[in-house]
Amino acid sequence: MRVHGSGTTPLAAAALAALALLPLAGPAGAAQAPDGRAVPPRGSASMGMGVLSHDGRGSAPGGGSARAVQTEGVDVSSHNGDVAWPTLWNSGVTWAYVKATEGTYYKNTSFTQQYNGSYDIGMIRGTYHFATPDTTTGAAQADHFADNGGGWSKDGRTLPGVLDIEWNPYGATCYGKSQAGMVAWIREFTDRYRYRTGRDAVIYTATSWWTQCTGNSAAFAATNPLWIARYAATVGELPAGWQYYTMWQYTSSGPTVGDHNRFNGDYSRVRALANG
Secondary structure (H helix, E strand, O other): OOOOOOOOOHHHHHHHHHHHOOOEEOOOOOEEOOOOOEOOOOOOOOOOOOHHHHHOOOOOOOOHHHHHOOEEEEEEOHHHOOOOHHHHHHOOOOEEEEEEEEOOOEEOOOHHHHHHHHHHHOOEEEEEEEOOOOOOOHHHHHHHHHHOOOOOOOOOOEOOOEEEOOOOOOOOOOOOOOHHHHHHHHHHHHHHHHHHHOOOOEEEEOHHHHHHHHOOOOOOOOOOOEEEEOOOOOOOOOOOOOOOOOEEEEEOOOOOOOOEEEEOOOHHHHHHHHHO
16 A cells, blocks of 8 residues: 555545444443443434433423424334324324434435334424534535435425434534534535425524534524524523424333424424415
8 A cells, every 4th residue: 555645545534434334332342422421333323312310300291272283293213113193193293303314435225114104194294414524524414315215305394404413422512623613514514405305404403512512503593494402301502593493302201103203383383384
């Protein structure tokens, strides 16, 4: 292998990039983050997997009149396997989001059953992308998403795609990016997604992560609907700029499927978001 100066050949660079995607091995062979945390295999991340360990769980939200103007939904990924969509539908769940992709290296292995199954039972459904800003550019990940289940059509049953941007389960919380660098990465993703689909992506995040890793940026509030994660009786403080949330992931321990959500409006508002 020829080395020019202190650089590396393209082949060596590719090998190093591939190694960067692998978690570190601990003394017993278990995958570990630099801080010693056990980490899951690449591709296994799911929406909200860091909420409990970072933000905890408070009291469950109540029902009453506030519940009457909210609409129940779920989010699923490959760890849910084949989902019992008739059971969810009969329980009052009318919308769903399905993980489609992660980084540029993963596609949900249960995607067909989950995406088609939710549609066939009558739900309005959409897809989400788990972001890994430390592996590839925002534009590359938006393309991967749009090419593998993240598209959109104005059929009244397809919701715009979601950028799931939260704690890094594989390493450093903010993926090694500065706050300005994270904002730029998110901007690149959302701009590319809009170019590819004609829709502004929904941003799923938690206020504490957003504050730490973007400096509580208000740059996306005017264009991108907010899906907030908080397992408590209320949504609490929202990230800067957003005056209201569109969706709220309020628990990871719901019936049938753990992750349950409320849409901030009645069913007609869910359909309105689908139609753009």
